[in-house]
Each structure stands twice: as structure tokens, then as C-alpha cells.
Amino acid sequence: GDYMWLSEISKRILKPNGHLLAYVTQEHLPLQLATMSEHMQYVWLFAIQLFGRRAPMWQKKIQMCGQMIAWYTHSGFSHPAWVSDFIGVVAKQANGHKWRKGITESMHYVNGFTSPDDVIVDFFCGGGTIPMVAKTTGRRYLAFERDNETAIMARQRVRDAQSPLF
Numbered sequence: 149g150d151y152m153w154l155s156e157i158s159k160r161i162l163k164p165n166g167h168l169l170a171y172v173t174q175e176h177l178p179l180q181l182a183t184m185s186e187h188m189q190y191v192w193l194f195a196i197q198l199f200g201r202r203a204p205m206w207q208k209k210i211q212m213c214g215q216m217i218a219w220y221t222h223s224g225f226s227h228p229a230w231v232s233d234f235i236g237v238v239a240k241q242a243n244g245h246k247w248r249k250g251i252t253e254s255m256h257y258v259n260g261f262t263s264p265d266d267v268i269v270d271f272f273c274g275g276g277t278i279p280m281v282a283k284t285t286g287r288r289y290l291a292f293e294r295d296n297e298t299a300i301m302a303r304q305r306v307r308d309a310q311s312p313l314f
Contacts (some may be wrong), residue, residue, distance in 0.1 A: 182268070
């Protein structure tokens with residue numbers, strides 16, 4: 149599925165010491181770890197607590213109050229800044245997409261894992277948060293979205309974002 153494809157293509161296109169950050173739910177974590185480990189090296193798991201937002205997992209009777217991001221690398225790792233493995237953000241900023249990745253956590257990880265001369269690739273860009281943050285922080289980016297309506301919305305959101313003034 150998507151994890152195997154993501155693992156294979158990341159191994160092919162990432163530079164040595166390149167990073168792959170992938171959102172994952174508790175439910176899908178074992179599958180993601182097993183599949184991604186075929187081609188990538190697992191490094192760490194980050195947690196994002198979402199204040200003011202809960203997603204019920206009805207079958208397990210769990211109120212999901214956060215998200216996780218798994219960090220993988222091509223071979224070895226280095227990054228330009230210290231990053232926290234736990235951040236709390238106040239409810240997600242609306243962007244019209246159902247998964248609404250927040251600007252605050254995206255900015256945290258883009259600044260922590262990339263330098264302004266890096267290229268960020270987002271294979272599942274949804275509402276365009278990562279490419280929008282890349283643009284506003286002066287990074288180059290490639291973004292892909294398979295749903296046409298969502299891609300149109302993401303393009304407009306990125307187009308409307310302010311590039312750095314330096």
C-alpha cells in the first residue's frame with residue numbers, strides 16, 4: 149500500500165542524512181513501522197497534543213487527543229536545530245481539509261529539520277499546510293495530492309501565502 153510505496157520512493161530520492169516525517173495514528177503504527185523499515189531507518193516518534201480537539205475511536209472507546217509523527221532516515225541523520233519530541237498546539241487552524249495539519253507543528257518541524265536551501269517533498273499534501281509553510285520560510289518544495297478538488301484548494305492556499313521578505 150501507501151507505506152511501501154512511500155518507503156521505496158523515499159529511499160530512492162532522499163539524500164544521505166535526508167529525513168522522512170510521516171503522520172501516523174496509534175492504530176496504524178505497527179504496520180507503518182514494519183513496512184517503512186524495509187527501506188528506511190526508524191529514528192524517533194514525535195507527539196502533538198491538540199488542545200481543544202478530540203477524535204473518538206469508537207471501537208476502542210478512546211478519545212484521541214493528539215497525533216504522532218514517525219521520523220525515518222535514509223542512512224544516518226543530522227538536522228540543523230533541536231526539536232522537541234512533544235509539542236502542544238491549540239486546536240488546528242482550519243484550512244478546509246478534513247485532516248487539517250496545523251501551521252504551528254508544521255513550522256516547528258520544517259524549521260527543525262530543514263535549512264532554507266533544502267527541498268521539502270510532500271507526497272500527501274492535503275490542504276497544503278507543508279508547502280505553504282515551506283514557501284513562507286523560504287524553502288523550495290514539491291507537493292502532490294491525488295484528489296483534484298483538494299489539490300485545487302491547496303494550490304490556492306500556497307499561492308496566497310506570503311514568501312519571506314529577505
